[in-house]
Amino acid sequence: AKDPIRVLVTGAAGQIGYALVPMIARGVMLGADQPVILHMLDIPPAAESLNGVKMELVDAAFPLLKGVVATTDVVEACTGVNIAVMVGGFPRKEGMERKDVMSKNVSIYKAQASALEKHAAANCKVLVVANPANTNALILKEFAPSIPEKNISCLTRLDHNRALGQISERLNVQVCDVKNVIIWGNHSSTQYPDVNHATVKAPGGDTPVRQLVADDDWLNGEFITTVQQRGAAIIKARKLSSALSAASAACDHIRDWVLGTPEGTFVSMGVYSDGSYNVPPGLIYSFPVTCRDGKWSIVQGLSIDEFSRKKLDATAEELSEEKALAYSCLS
Ligand code: NAX
Numbered sequence: 001a002k003d004p005i006r007v008l009v010t011g012a013a014g015q016i017g018y019a020l021v022p023m024i025a026r027g028v029m030l031g032a033d034q035p036v037i038l039h040m041l042d043i044p045p046a047a048e049s050l051n052g053v054k055m056e057l058v059d060a061a062f063p064l065l066k067g068v069v070a071t072t073d074v075v076e077a078c079t080g081v082n083i084a085v086m087v088g089g090f091p092r093k094e095g096m097e098r099k100d101v102m103s104k105n106v107s108i109y110k111a112q113a114s115a116l117e118k119h120a121a122a123n124c125k126v127l128v129v130a131n132p133a134n135t136n137a138l139i140l141k142e143f144a145p146s147i148p149e150k151n152i153s154c155l156t157r158l159d160h161n162r163a164l165g166q167i168s169e170r171l172n173v174q175v176c177d178v179k180n181v182i183i184w185g186n187h188s189s190t191q192y193p194d195v196n197h198a199t200v201k202a203p204g205g206d207t208p209v210r211q212l213v214a215d216d217d218w219l220n221g222e223f224i225t226t227v228q229q230r231g232a233a234i235i236k237a238r239k240l241s242s243a244l245s246a247a248s249a250a251c252d253h254i255r256d257w258v259l260g261t262p263e264g265t266f267v268s269m270g271v272y273s274d275g276s277y278n279v280p281p282g283l284i285y286s287f288p289v290t291c292r293d294g295k296w297s298i299v300q301g302l303s304i305d306e307f308s309r310k311k312l313d314a315t316a317e318e319l320s321e322e323k324a325l326a327y328s329c330l331s
Pocket residue numbers: 010011012013014015016017041042043046087088089090091108128129130131132133155156157158159187241242243246
């Protein structure tokens with residue numbers, strides 16, 4: 001039998017945490033043959049509720065779950081973890097300035113970066129979910145210099161999956177037959193959902209989404225805004241933000257990273273820019289990637305038309321501004 005993998009979930013008493021921990025304990029993230037030990041972190045006001053989640057995990061009698069650590073101590077939470085899913089953060093409340101929210105999250109991510117750097121297992125893989133996800137991941141990277149930058153990522157897989165879902169609904173095809181959409185940039189409303197390389201599986205071979213949809217106005221307009229605004233649409237409908245889809249996307253992100261992407265398929269991950277596609281280096285930016293042997297690489301050589309170029313640049317611009325704002329909170 002395999003040795004258990006330790007998976008940290010921060011903000012585990014929150015809504016995404018509540019959807020995510022049972023998925024991990026069932027093998028959705030790391031495979032049906034991979035035992036896990038869950039580490040759950042939250043803050044003291046949520047300690048009782050966190051303990052309730054732990055009780056439910058015990059009650060669910062998950063065969064793969066070999067242990068649960070539920071704590072408000074960041075060092076205990078981070079010790080020995082192989083995978084860290086950072087869902088905890090400070091939400092924007094009504095009337096708060098962007099800078100105030102940024103400042104709270106910068107201090108959280110700075111502190112948690114140090115704890116991970118000192119106490120996590122060597123080669124720990126980190127996924128930041130909490131918003132502003134790209135910039136929180138960047139801060140984490142800056143304050144955990146001994147964690148390889150390739151091990152730090154942020155979640156844009158939910159946006160990616162939303163794009164697959166919209167194409168599947170529009171064409172009335174199975175979502176598993178649609179692939180290679182791309183989310184470029186920030187996990188925010190400036191993200192660019194790009195279908196120029198996306199295809200649908202068909203008996204005669206993969207067919208471009210653009211050809212099948214045959215409506216560039218929709219693809220360049222409503223499709224993009226629907227994906228960009230989907231989070232807000234969920235809040236409007238549910239009076240709560242996306243949780244089950246976010247949890248599921250976090251599992252997809254880690255699973256593909258660890259176990260690899262299928263041949264010929266790419267997915268979107270927020271990763272440290274190396275300058276590919278003329279995206280400024282030094283930002284955590286969502287790119288198309290393939291994964292193999294536990295490592296991601298940015299898909300190279302995709303053609304970028306003029307429409308796309310502007311959108312790639314606009315979302316990079318926003319990330320540069322967020323980065324500057326985050327740094328201004330440090331001083
Ligand atoms: P909740 O408010 O339900 O849960 C957040 C939890 O984090 C709470 O239990 C809170 O006590 C805890 N927390 C706060 N500060 C902490 C700290 N310093 N250490 C540990 N835990 C801490 O929010 P939820 O709906 O679960 O969303 C969590 C985060 O995901 C938010 O930042 C949200 O904006 C972000 N999202 C990101 C998405 C993405 O695709 N990247 C999509 C979904 C989601 O909106």
